[in-house]
Amino acid sequence: MLSLLKHASLTATAGLLGILSQPLMAADNDSAVTIIEPKKQAPKAESAAIDTEKFELGIFFGSLAVEDFGSNQVTGLSFVYHINSDFIGQLNYGRSDVGRATFEDVNGSDFLSDDDEKFNFTQLIMGYKLFKGRSFMGAKSKFNSNIYLTTGIENVEFAGESKTGFVWGSTYKIVATDWLTVNFDLRDHVYQRNFLNDDKTTHNIEFSLGFNALF
Numbered sequence: 001m002l003s004l005l006k007h008a009s010l011t012a013t014a015g016l017l018g019i020l021s022q023p024l025m026a027a028d029n030d031s032a033v034t035i036i037e038p039k040k041q042a043p044k045a046e047s048a049a050i051d052t053e054k055f056e057l058g059i060f061f062g063s064l065a066v067e068d069f070g071s072n073q074v075t076g077l078s079f080v081y082h083i084n085s086d087f088i089g090q091l092n093y094g095r096s097d098v099g100r101a102t103f104e105d106v107n108g109s110d111f112l113s114d115d116d117e118k119f120n121f122t123q124l125i126m127g128y129k130l131f132k133g134r135s136f137m138g139a140k141s142k143f144n145s146n147i148y149l150t151t152g153i154e155n156v157e158f159a160g161e162s163k164t165g166f167v168w169g170s171t172y173k174i175v176a177t178d179w180l181t182v183n184f185d186l187r188d189h190v191y192q193r194n195f196l197n198d199d200k201t202t203h204n205i206e207f208s209l210g211f212n213a214l215f
Contacts, residue, residue, distance in 0.1 A: 047134065048178045049144045053214040056080035056181060062208030064096040064189075066119055066158070072096050074119075078183075078210055088148065090125040094206075098158070116160045119204075121189060123167050125152035135174050144175045156191050165191025169206075183210040 057079055064074035076094025083089055096119045101111060127148035135145040151168040169187035176182050189204040 047142055047144050048175045050082060050175055050181075050214065053179075054082050055215050056082075056212035057215070058181075058183075058210055058212030060092075060094070060183070060185065060208040060210030062185075062206060064094075064119065065205045066096070066098050067193075067202040067204055069098045069101045072099055072119075074206060074208060076208075078212060080212060086129045088127040088129075090123070090127060090150070090152075092123040092125065093121070094123075094208075095120045112159055116158070118158070120157040121154050121167075123152055123154040125150050125167065127171060130170075146173045147171070148173065150185075150187070154189065154191075156189065159193070159195050161194065163191045163193065165189060179214045181212045181214060183212060184208075185210060 057077075059076070060078055061073065061075045063071050065071040074094050074096040076092055079091045081089045098112075098117045098119050127150040129146050130149050131147040133145060135143045137143070148171040150171055152166065154165055154167045156163050156165055167187050167189050169185060172184040174182045185206070185208045187206045187208075189202075189206060191202060191204075193200050193202045
């Protein structure tokens with residue numbers, strides 16, 4: 001009889017535990033969280049850069065200070081070839097209508113004819129990228145930019161002479177869009193000038209702003 005009571009008690013206890021465990025298991029199943037991953041990631045915004053483009057073609061304008069003849073406007077054309085990520089080759093043609101010289105004002109006479117007052121130059125330049133970074137214009141506008149050290153040879157036609165000299169300077173290049181660069185150039189045109197029985201090495205400083213199309 002005693003064994004029969006023990007068996008009944010154990011059976012009742014097991015049944016009660018089974019009933020109590022069912023809500024707990026249901027609660028565990030209900031607490032599971034399903035994470036849904038997005039199928040597409042939003043593209044990250046990137047600044048315009050020179051990647052597949054190899055060439056630039058454009059115009060420039062600015063100021064050219066011809067030694068002894070003051071500063072005057074200069075305009076020209078520019079063609080750039082990107083040899084690799086660090087080096088560029090550049091071909092420039094420019095011209096400036098030079099004003100009267102200081103000694104002409106003193107003497108009260110015209111030393112140069114109208115044709116001789118034109119300062120024309122053709123340049124073949126190599127450039128090396130010294131620095132690369134970004135330029136910021138406002139809080140939300142940023143552009144890839146590079147600073148190049150440039151040097152090369154040029155032919156100068158001025159005052160009835162055609163002389164070979166060299167040019168050196170720097171270029172600050174901003175990649176404004178995928179097809180346009182903005183260039184700030186500072187150059188020194190150095191060549192040997194010989195007139196008025198004066199053989200003289202001259203330094204002619206140019207500052208210009210250029211816009212080039214990338215392709």
